[in-house]
Amino acid sequence: xxxxxxxxxxxxxxxxxxxxxxxxxxxxxxxxxxxxxxxxxxxxxxxxxxxxxxxxxxxxxxxxxxxxxxxxxxxxxxxxxxxxxxxxxxxxxxxxxxxxxxxxxxxxxxxxxxxxxxxxxxxxxxxxxxxxxxxxxxxxxxxxxxxxxxxxxxxxxxxxxxxxxxxxxxxxxxxxxxxxxxxxxxxxxxxxxxxxxxxxxxxxxxxxxxxxxxxxxxxxxx
Amino acid sequence: xxxxxxxxxxxxxxxxxxxxxxxxxxxxxxxxxxxxxxxxxxxxxxxxxxxxxxxxxxxxxxxxxxxxxxxxxxxxxxxxxxxxxxxxxxxxxxxxxxxxxxxxxxxxxxxxxxxxxxxxxxxxxxxxxxxxxxxxxxxxxxxxxxxxxxxxxxxxxxxxxxxxxxxxxxxxxxxxxxxxxxxxxxxxxxxxxxxxxxxxxxxxxxxxxxxxxxxxxxxxx
Numbered sequence: 001x002x003x004x005x006x007x008x009x010x011x012x013x014x015x016x017x018x019x020x021x022x023x024x025x026x027x028x029x030x031x032x033x034x035x036x037x038x039x040x041x042x043x044x045x046x047x048x049x050x051x052x053x054x055x056x057x058x059x060x061x062x063x064x065x066x067x068x069x070x071x072x073x074x075x076x077x078x079x080x081x082x083x084x085x086x087x088x089x090x091x092x093x094x095x096x097x098x099x100x101x102x103x104x105x106x107x108x109x110x111x112x113x114x115x116x117x118x119x120x121x122x123x124x125x126x127x128x129x130x131x132x133x134x135x136x137x138x139x140x141x142x143x144x145x146x147x148x149x150x151x152x153x154x155x156x157x158x159x160x161x162x163x164x165x166x167x168x169x170x171x172x173x174x175x176x177x178x179x180x181x182x183x184x185x186x187x188x189x190x191x192x193x194x195x196x197x198x199x200x201x202x203x204x205x206x207x208x209x210x211x212x213x214x215x216x217x218x219x220x221x222x
Numbered sequence: 223x224x225x226x227x228x229x230x231x232x233x234x235x236x237x238x239x240x241x242x243x244x245x246x247x248x249x250x251x252x253x254x255x256x257x258x259x260x261x262x263x264x265x266x267x268x269x270x271x272x273x274x275x276x277x278x279x280x281x282x283x284x285x286x287x288x289x290x291x292x293x294x295x296x297x298x299x300x301x302x303x304x305x306x307x308x309x310x311x312x313x314x315x316x317x318x319x320x321x322x323x324x325x326x327x328x329x330x331x332x333x334x335x336x337x338x339x340x341x342x343x344x345x346x347x348x349x350x351x352x353x354x355x356x357x358x359x360x361x362x363x364x365x366x367x368x369x370x371x372x373x374x375x376x377x378x379x380x381x382x383x384x385x386x387x388x389x390x391x392x393x394x395x396x397x398x399x400x401x402x403x404x405x406x407x408x409x410x411x412x413x414x415x416x417x418x419x420x421x422x423x424x425x426x427x428x429x430x431x432x433x434x435x436x437x438x439x440x441x442x443x
Contacts, residue, residue, distance in 0.1 A: 062314070065314055067314070067321070068321055069321055072317050072320045072324065073317070075317070075320070076316075076317040079313040079316070080313050092301050093286055093297070096288045096293050096294070099290075099293045099296070100289055100290055103290055104274060137274070
């Protein structure tokens with residue numbers, strides 16, 4: 001029943017918070033896979049062939065067929081390996097709410113974080129404020145629950161916790177403390193990190209900071 | 223099985239996002255209460271049911287809101303799962319349906335807006351990118367009658383609603399979509415043969431009037 005390494009392949013970048021989501025999902029399900037590191041500054045033929053529309057990582061490839069977009073790949077993993085560790089709720093209403101909040105993370109968090117690390121002056125200050133507000137909205141949604149889905153780590157947690165590995169970089173560039181404004185968010189993230197799938201996936205925060213400084217140079221951002 | 227109060231839809235007649243939910247409900251034969259929203263003067267009910275995005279459509283089932291049109295369509299498909307499936311049952315086919323509906327969500331509205339909200343070179347660039355996106359979708363459709371194959375489904379629902387805005391976009395942008403994307407138009411007309419689609423999509427000239435009014439209110443020339 002268990003696959004061999006070639007059956008599941010992941011094209012990814014170690015620092016991608018989107019790719020990390022797929023890695024966490026695969027780890028939660030105990031699925032072995034072939035990880036192929038991508039150079040996003042010099043995209044491989046395989047990447048361009050398997051994701052011609054967006055040309056981005058991550059790309060999950062199962063039995064030779066690509067699945068692009070991290071949240072779509074995570075749902076695919078949950079549906080194919082449906083005999084263990086469910087990632088989405090079984091109740092349709094709860095499932096719709098999990099999708100809603102993962103979609104909110106997708107629509108907001110990357111762009112707001114980018115406003116902090118890619119801008120300066122007033123624009124950066126506005127970005128910091130909006131970023132904190134978005135995290136505080138998520139804190140309110142979490143409430144007193146250990147995880148977004150309740151007692152169990154699930155889809156929304158997976159969609160969001162990967163950004164935690166970028167917090168040091170964003171705080172350092174933006175010169176502010178996320179923990180002082182969003183302590184509940186940080187304690188939720190640390191709770192997630194107690195899980196092997198998360199701690200083995202999230203990269204070292206300082207390495208991410210170095211990556212981001214290098215990315216800014218390459219993109220011509222001061 | 224359902225009475226009218228059990229399913230409620232907060233929507234705007236011209237919203238291509240709301241239309242997706244209306245088509246899905248029609249495909250499933252679900253009776254519901256439709257409550258027209260004034261998006262220029264948002265109701266307490268809308269703000270209460272969608273405090274995060276404050277947008278239409280909002281599907282309300284047994285008093286509980288589901289926001290974001292594609293999430294609502296998937297919810298409808300999963301709850302009323304005894305008839306007219308909207309998504310494929312095969313996980314891989316389902317992932318591809320979600321991918322293309324997501325592509326529509328990420329691209330089509332913003333590219334159309336570049337055409338109707340900008341002028342000069344920006345508008346010309348918008349027209350080009352908009353046509354390219356439609357041509358990519360034409361290539362994905364290929365020779366299939368619908369995006370899912372033989373049956374009308376999730377990707378068709380996510381996309382066909384934009385067809386009701388084409389006249390407005392063509393008129394403002396002064397170009398013909400059909401001349402560049404004839405396959406797209408014939409696919410859209412094939413969808414319109416379905417009662418759920420033809421009874422949902424509004425009159426194109428009404429949409430054009432709506433858009434001209436919206437531009438005035440938003441201060442867009």
